[in-house]
Amino acid sequence: MLTSSFSTLHWWTAAALSGVVLAAAAQFLATTTKGRLLAALLPLVGAVSVILNSAARGYEEKAPLVLYTATALGLSLCRVVFSKYLRRQRELVRSGKSMEQVTGKQTALFLLTFAVIVLALAILL
Template sequence: MLTPDMSVTQWWIMAVVSGIALALAAQSLATKRWQRIASVLPPLAGAAVIGGQSLARDSDVKQPLFLFTLVALVLVVLRLVYAKYFARQLALHRAGRPADEVTKGQLAVFLFAFVATTVLVALLIG
């Protein structure tokens, strides 16, 4: 638990940094220019929704910022964990060949990794 005494400003900084990391991770998966540009939209949309709702409701923004940061960091960590797999799939795509089919075992491992990463990151930043 690294963040129990963080201010709203510090949470915004953490959310912006994790959003930038998410955009960079998503851009690394893009194969076309428009995909690189579009990969910036989800973090921007998330920030806009959080900011807009917190202003409209005049409520505590720490929890939405925590959730945004959590999701962004989990996706970045999983991008790093599956870097070799993504590199292989992108190489196949660039070569004009179809991607490998995902097996049930691979899906189960991914879901386990997703849940474990989410819990660990939540404990770390929660």
């Protein structure tokens, strides 16, 4: 584990940086001012969700930060993996057309990719 010596302060820093990375990755998908604002709030909503859920389950102090960091980085890396598809969808919206409908196979592929990335991050972190 690359982070075995991380203190709580280190995890707060990693969580904050991964939130910034997630906000930047989500900005790519935004096509309106409202969308950009919502994309910027995404990491904050995620952080609140993970912290409240972890508090309800009694997880230790670092656990929510590790979960948040892995999830935010996982979503950000999925943005990179699926960049060609996402770029095509964004261009359709910008040209005034509707986005292509997501198929079940595409959804399954995204979820599988996300799970593999987060698992790899969990092993590395």
